[in-house]
Amino acid sequence: MAGExxxxxxxxxxxxxxxxxxxxxxxxxxxxEVLGFLGPNGAGKSSTMQMLAGSLAPSxxxxxxxxxxxxxxxxxxxxxxxxxxxxxxVYPELSVREYLRFCARLHAIPRSAVQAxxxxxxxxxxxTDVADRLIGNLSKGYQxxxxxxxxxxxxxxxxxxxxxxxxLDPIQIRxxxxxxxxxxxxxxxxxxxxxxxxxxxxxxxxLIIHRGRVVYSDSMQSLDAGLGADRLVLGALRLPDEKxxxxxxxxxxxxxxxxxxxxxxxxxxxxxxxxxxVAAVDGNWGLLELTPERKTLEQVFVEFTSGDAPGAGREQxx
Amino acid sequence: xxxLEMSLVIARKELQSLFFSPLAWxxxxxxxxxxxxxxxxxxxxxxxxxxQYAMYQRTPPGVGDLIVAPxxxxxxxxxxxxxxxxxxxxxxxxxxSGTIALLxxxxxxxxxxxxxxxxxxxxxxxxxxxxxxxxPLSLLAGADLDLGRLAAGMLGLFxxxxxxxxxGLFMSTLTRQPVxxxxxxxxxxxxxxxxxxxxxxxxxxxxxxxxLEHYQAMLRxxxxxxxxxxxxxxxxVFLAFSVRRLDAERLQR
Numbered sequence: 001m002a003g004e005x006x007x008x009x010x011x012x013x014x015x016x017x018x019x020x021x022x023x024x025x026x027x028x029x030x031x032x033e034v035l036g037f038l039g040p041n042g043a044g045k046s047s048t049m050q051m052l053a054g055s056l057a058p059s060x061x062x063x064x065x066x067x068x069x070x071x072x073x074x075x076x077x078x079x080x081x082x083x084x085x086x087x088x089x090v091y092p093e094l095s096v097r098e099y100l101r102f103c104a105r106l107h108a109i110p111r112s113a114v115q116a117x118x119x120x121x122x123x124x125x126x127x128t129d130v131a132d133r134l135i136g137n138l139s140k141g142y143q144x145x146x147x148x149x150x151x152x153x154x155x156x157x158x159x160x161x162x163x164x165x166x167x168l169d170p171i172q173i174r175x176x177x178x179x180x181x182x183x184x185x186x187x188x189x190x191x192x193x194x195x196x197x198x199x200x201x202x203x204x205x206x207l208i209i210h211r212g213r214v215v216y217s218d219s220m221q222s223l224d225a226g227l228g229a230d231r232l233v234l235g236a237l238r239l240p241d242e243k244x245x246x247x248x249x250x251x252x253x254x255x256x257x258x259x260x261x262x263x264x265x266x267x268x269x270x271x272x273x274x275x276x277x278v279a280a281v282d283g284n285w286g287l288l289e290l291t292p293e294r295k296t297l298e299q300v301f302v303e304f305t306s307g308d309a310p311g312a313g314r315e316q317x318x
Numbered sequence: 319x320x321x322l323e324m325s326l327v328i329a330r331k332e333l334q335s336l337f338f339s340p341l342a343w344x345x346x347x348x349x350x351x352x353x354x355x356x357x358x359x360x361x362x363x364x365x366x367x368x369x370q371y372a373m374y375q376r377t378p379p380g381v382g383d384l385i386v387a388p389x390x391x392x393x394x395x396x397x398x399x400x401x402x403x404x405x406x407x408x409x410x411x412x413x414x415s416g417t418i419a420l421l422x423x424x425x426x427x428x429x430x431x432x433x434x435x436x437x438x439x440x441x442x443x444x445x446x447x448x449x450x451x452x453x454p455l456s457l458l459a460g461a462d463l464d465l466g467r468l469a470a471g472m473l474g475l476f477x478x479x480x481x482x483x484x485x486g487l488f489m490s491t492l493t494r495q496p497v498x499x500x501x502x503x504x505x506x507x508x509x510x511x512x513x514x515x516x517x518x519x520x521x522x523x524x525x526x527x528x529x530l531e532h533y534q535a536m537l538r539x540x541x542x543x544x545x546x547x548x549x550x551x552x553x554x555v556f557l558a559f560s561v562r563r564l565d566a567e568r569l570q571r
Contacts, residue, residue, distance in 0.1 A: 075425045106324070
């Protein structure tokens with residue numbers, strides 16, 4: 001993807017007194033990308049999100065939004081930003097409509113365009129039915145939606161969402177995911193979440209941060225490809241015995257799972273599953289199942305945020 | 319003037335929040351009730367003593383001295399107690415509920431945020447002072463009233479209340495707990511109010527610092543530039559402190 005760079009983060013550090021929360025963070029985000037921002041609690045995720053949103057100043061380094069430096073010209077840079085903090089920033093005493101009108105004006109939408117912007121944001125976030133109710137009387141899910149509506153009301157180039165699906169019911173989660181997916185087409189989205197499947201379905205890139213450092217950064221495609229299938233589960237009515245399976249060309253390991261299923265490891269070879277299915281038909285095994293087993297994002301996450309990083313285990317035990 | 323425009327947006331929202339809560343109405347009602355009581359008591363006393371004064375003095379003290387000045391003087395003390403309740407939520411509540419993030423991520427400067435909050439308070443306080451002013455004005459029906467002196471007194475009351483509000487706004491930036499903000503504002507104001515008690519009559523520094531001294535001159539009908547400057551300086555200093563404080567939070571914590 002060759003969209004223009006909307007967010008560029010260069011050598012950003014942030015410390016709170018002695019504690020270094022974020023160290024030497026670098027990344028770029030282009031138009032049309034959805035970046036999944038992952039990390040265990042206390043990894044520096046929220047600090048980074050706050051810095052990107054301009055509500056926290058970095059101790060060192062540069063953040064530019066659409067080429068505008070967030071520190072030098074905060075007013076101009078923030079106009080390109082929409083931010084949903086962890087806690088939806090809503091005023092309980094206002095109705096949804098009043099709240100969004102305030103947010104629209106706050107983001108310098110001209111008076112004449114406010115109504116249209118409000119209607120669009122309410123419609124996109126499914127708030128039209130509760131437009132005149134007080135936010136304080138709405139459920140957590142609706143408050144969350146009001147928070148999202150606030151973040152997109154001024155059609156910002158960059159939308160930053162900190163755990164947007166927390167507290168929503170499954171149907172709302174689906175709707176919000178669709179919304180994020182839609183936003184990802186012509187904005188760029190930075191999404192922080194603990195729900196890994198969410199990242200897998202929504203994001204085009206993943207960034208894992210641990211103890212203030214980026215420990216993993218890659219596009220979703222290469223994550224899929226690089227960590228791709230090297231194992232598969234075979235199920236058959238008349239499953240051959242372990243020995244026969246181990247002797248098949250390309251197989252490097254066999255593990256019998258019981259119930260007519262076996263897990264095969266094989267040397268990286270895209271042709272292998274096809275050859276296996278031919279062998280199954282030729283041998284009349286009664287093929288039931290042939291499932292590639294991918295390394296999940298969860299495995300990657302655990303791998304990068306626990307064992308390898310020095311001293312990590314100690315902190316997690318605490 | 320983008321900052322000003324933005325602060326008006328914030329001020330509008332703040333007034334909306336204020337008048338949607340029972341707080342504003344309660345404050346208006348109770349202040350009005352207490353001051354109306356004082357007003358009637360003074361009026362009664364005036365009616366009784368008027369004939370006695372007339373026997374001894376060629377120019378007896380009028381309604382200005384006997385009704386308006388005591389009323390406004392009491393009003394300033396009521397303000398001392400009421401303003402902390404109005405200012406306590408301003409920033410502390412935003413911090414506690416996390417809505418401050420909304421203001422910070424919006425293209426609004428910290429100055430814009432602080433000014434917006436302050437403007438909203440000024441509007442409310444102006445309303446309070448005007449409602450109060452209606453009482454002495456009703457005397458016009460049956461007595462001579464020095465309108466210039468009343469105006470000076472009301473303006474003085476407004477300035478005092480505005481100075482209270484700026485101090486309260488600053489206190490509200492220091493904490494996440496509105497109640498703590500209210501109590502510390504009250505303490506600070508009382509200190510500033512009574513600071514001249516320390517030095518007695520001769521100490522010019524403490525009496526210059528006292529919020530009370532400057533107000534009393536205005537109640538006498540003396541509207542001096544020095545007093546006006548004093549209040550403007552107090553207001554500016556507290557607003558600047560608030561801006562500094564909020565900026566500092568963004569930079570280092």
